[in-house]
Amino acid sequence: MNLKFDLSGEWEFKASSSEFLPQELRTKLSIWNKAKVPGTIHLDLLANDFIPDPFFETNEIDVQWVDKVDWIYRKKFLLDFDFSDFHSVKLTFEGLDTVGSVKLNGEIVGHFNNMFIPHSFEVKNLIKSGENEIEVFFKSPTVAGKELEEKYGKLPVELATHRVYLRKAQYSFGWDWGPVLTTSGIWKPVYLEFIKFAKIKHVWFKTLSISNSKAEISAEIELEKFTEDDLDLKIEIFYKDEKIYERSLIQKKRDRVRAHRFEIISAKLWFPNGYGEPELYTAIIEISKDGEVIDKITKKFGIRTVKLIQEDDGEGESFIFEINGEKIFCKGANWIPADSFLPRVRKEDYDKLLKMAKDANLNMLRVWGGGIYEDDYFYDKCDELGIMIWQDFMFACAGYPEYDEFVDNVKNEAIQIVKRLRNHPSIVLWCGNNENEWIWVDKTQKSPDEMPGAKIFRDVLKEICEQYDGTRPYWRSSPWGENYPNSEINGNHHQWKVWSQWIDYKNYENVKAKFITEFGFQAPPHIETLKEVLKPENRNFNSFSIHHHNKQTEGIPRLFRFLTSHFKITDDFEDLIYLMQLNQAEAIKFAVENWRIRKFKTAGTLFWQWNDCWNVISWSAIDYRKRPKALYYFAKKFFNPVLPVLKRIDDSLKIYILNDLPRQVSGELIVRTFTTYGAKKFEKKIKVDAEKNSVAFAFESNLKGLKVEDFQTDYIHAEFKYNDGRISENSIYFEEPKFMKFKSPGLKFKISKVDENLYRLKLYSKNLARAVFVDFSGFDVELSDNFFDINPDSTIEVELKSDKTLSELLKSIRIKFLT
Template structure:
């Protein structure tokens, strides 16, 4: 019996145009994993498609087939061992040949493959591995043409994309380029062994009082005889907690059960420590270990609470018995060229989520089932994951071969991901039910016969309401499954009383045409329909326009930050209203290329002002003050006579605390107070909910006619715990010159500047410039007279401090 040995096949590859038969056109591949765009770039056959208009000059790559080749030596093999060729990901139509013989054909990017090549490698010496990658774009179009009766309704990209199990955003989206990659996009290796641990997973039962956990560990063994034993160990912070041995049964699986007293639980960040145990398993032949595997796991419960309430039916998350307001963002792939994303880069993204106080991220269904390192980072940092299956914005076909491929895809990925405590929900698709509604496709919620669904013009219902929930129930029975996003018990997807919904009103809808400033490359890197008109509309409604590009960019960021803040502030307030709003996941956290989009952090991991605005609203204690909306466009800029306003505190703390609340009324022009401030001492702040201080009080503008801000502060333990400012809207009617802003350096070193910020008159959205290597502790700040604020800037290293504020 021999120990499992892995032989990486990351090096020694070459590639060529699949149609080139000359034999002398092979080019080198720096390393695997890779895709053809990376390898063409390395061989100077392609210009960077992320720069300028180079995406257009890369189109030829999308329309070709490619061949990859590796000549390798047969590894040393002990008697009785088998040799497996393992692919963790092939993108997408791949025909694998070993010494000229076809050993694998794949058409699903989201699957891993294991091929027994023991007999094929009987001969010692060199062997030739060759992979033909057919053109996914052309194959998709051929498949679409073969099913003309299907209604190929979709948003974004070529509708033919729905016939192929490839990352859908590769066909282009309203925030990303069209880059049809092909290649060995995840690891490839040879494995030599007599027996191995094929899978290791667990099921956890936690008592209601959290005093005891039952951890059932399962070890699936490949190639083992029934006499083998598997030893499982559970450890916490390097200390063994429990250990037990079990015989591998005839089905190739061993099971052990641990009883853990007073377990340390996994919590979302901000609610407790995201404690991880290590579950390990080993197979041995006597005293010789044959294979060892380990995974980090968490002990926790996760529920989606759906109960009738005064608003309809709730939809919120409860972790370890605690209701969680899920403030966070949606996640798209962090690169159009996926092998570019390193584990270190995933770690930095997850750290930004925590810095931004985002407790949940949503892996969007038009991308990929992410790399293990993404979920591990979320596990370690306490970021909950909403995991879509990979279907987005379309009416997907369901011919039998495709359904079988989807089933295998779901089984593989749920099996791969089910041990991650961060994953708290699986969701069938992104907006496919909206496509059904908008195209009038058949959906009879009362018809519960899945075979009937396949006969309608919306056959994909079968995928979301039968195939996928069956897989989740079998492989991850403790994880909630939701058919789609948005979806709510068969009701219209925009129904706010049930399920989840996608709020698009602030961007989509009727827009009057208006010509925005000419900037061709910038426009090219914004893939959203009508973006010029929409951006211009929101800018003109709210701020004074400028012809300076740098300032123009800044004010777009101001408007985004304001829009996000307004939404989050309101939704978080509704958390306390019988959980009317269970959370909000903004679109979107990140970009897949350097583009103009809704992302709150750019491709280079530099936060935008909206990132900081949302982080403030998601503080454990957040104060909110807001006047009722007054539509200037309807009244033709006539000033209101009166205005209602409200003041409240939102808390995610799990205990009640007391604090002092202060509300000031400050004249925008001078910084003087137009009326006496209001103060509330010893306010008892409700735990994990909302505490109203003022509800619909009245400002009489015939008395207080000067444009003034409402500046609120919350004090806890003699420190300012939270701030909020409500400004007269829109900003374009305000004179924001001559602010008297003062930025002093309290401390300065080569790598750090500590700043003290004060002002004579109210300052809107003070933004410190984000540059590579520079870290800003806070930005997009509103500064009020008499209220100094502080920020630290790391990484300037002698460079000048740059900042902007509205009206500067």
């Protein structure tokens, strides 16, 4: 059988150029030092105490010399077995960041200039029994990019202009939420492949058609063959643990791609989260020669169709995803790389962030074009969880080069990426780039086809997606529209007038776009996440350090500008964090509910952003340490499949019942008017039927009829009880929190142990307790809900997951609410 010889783990590194090295490090970095692969140069420098933690305080500024230096990595290893019977020996790097060359035993075996794809070199004639040595040379990405920019000319680029000349994660050059930490290194696993006859290179299960009785599937299996020998090929298909199909074939001579059609009777279909189960099948493919298995691969796949519906909807042209014939309202967020140093991202990180997405009722994530094509494990998890992926190609906020070598590099990258990812049912759209055309048109008033790099996004990527996939739509850019890239009447839309152009979030109500792929509002991370990177004296909004940890120009001033519009201002640092998180959550809630009641005139809302890559004040719902902000808990509710939405129009109130479920819901809507000081002034019960996948208009009244008299004390709460007692609820307040009159809520709580590491927190409030935030000082406790309201004379139960004792939880609990 083919063999893999792992070469990850312990390596060595040293500097290959000295011009930009700090004087005190020149001697140390001229000799070999310990390195770890997968890794990056910054992580190796940090592990050897050559640089401080770049995330701490303003240390990022002090490590800017690192990306200007050339580096060499090497590994010595022993081969103590006979490999003469193998037809090929490949030295394979799954990821090299970004420009350089590879030597084996003193001979150059190849060059590389793209971090997004694997690099594999034939080395059978160079590898030897006994000791071998690999050297990998990394040219400074900053120098490499600037040399190409000098040769071909400066292009219209946001942020670092030289970045566009390198096929490298663009965010590493700095972004308005990310530090300038431009990495180099062997960032993915490396190994030797010893191959007999052939290896399985790509496997793709393509859904050809679906009917009520069966699904027709094409299995496309691509081999890399090294001889003319015929090979035996076996395909086995399993649903759960039951084998449902098996076929043996012969792969003739030099045939490299084998397409085999088969049928699955009563096929189980893959659906997004909330619309059905994300059903998956398991395939085992093996090739053998004379009864000996040569290579074997296990691959999961889903059966589903995807269509983008673009048709006249009376307001313009729709933009609706249809999965298996079912229209989907897309509820989600934008995904960025989960660390500035990518090798630090583990499977456990993906597990937590993606499970949190499913738990918050998200059904789509957009993999943003300034980051990376994510690890296979990321897409595997999205397949399992039913999270659809809007997949950008890795281009962002710039015009790009069009000289032949660059375009050829892009073509090779795109082909490899499409082949690697096309088997994932979660990916429902390929997108050419992030904001390139929109920025170009706004700044130049010229046609998007005049933009440098236009042919890549208009022609090259589209043709590759059609040729090597064709089962999902290709979209030129995000945003993109027919007559204007950021149109509101067709295509998809990025909404940045709010926040970035200093407009407050109530303006979201005026936005009637078809599919909003970016919109956002900033908030600080959890206090413990900031404490990791700020000295005690800098934990305030007047410090240079905290401004350094907000990368948007005038980011901190915006936080205060929008906070003062809605909340009382305090000088307490932790209270400000609490209020700013609330402000962010209220902003995105207002936007999402406004667009959800327009279903399917608006068919998707993906807020910016889901996660962070370092300890930063940003637009994220979950901070770098995976601590949820208020926005996360709000998202659980405003993305709820069934939700009452209350809209005030002048002196009237309308209530809608949103139903994203693929079945009708029937229930009772209870509308109550409360005062903040505990009185119930009005109650009405209404029977409501909401058709499947629809919006039902449920109730309308003027405010006077609802006994709303004082906006500073009166508010309305709606509770919808449906299908076996499930409850979805929402409230509307008529005055800004800073002007509301709150009484002491008379809050009482009790924590009881339910099971191992599982507790129940009960909270009772005599009066309204608004925006109750529960925290456990010094402990990370997972809460099922937070930042919630407790209506007068009501009790709320919250599940707590923690390995701490009951005594520790009781001593550490801290509760905040609006006053």
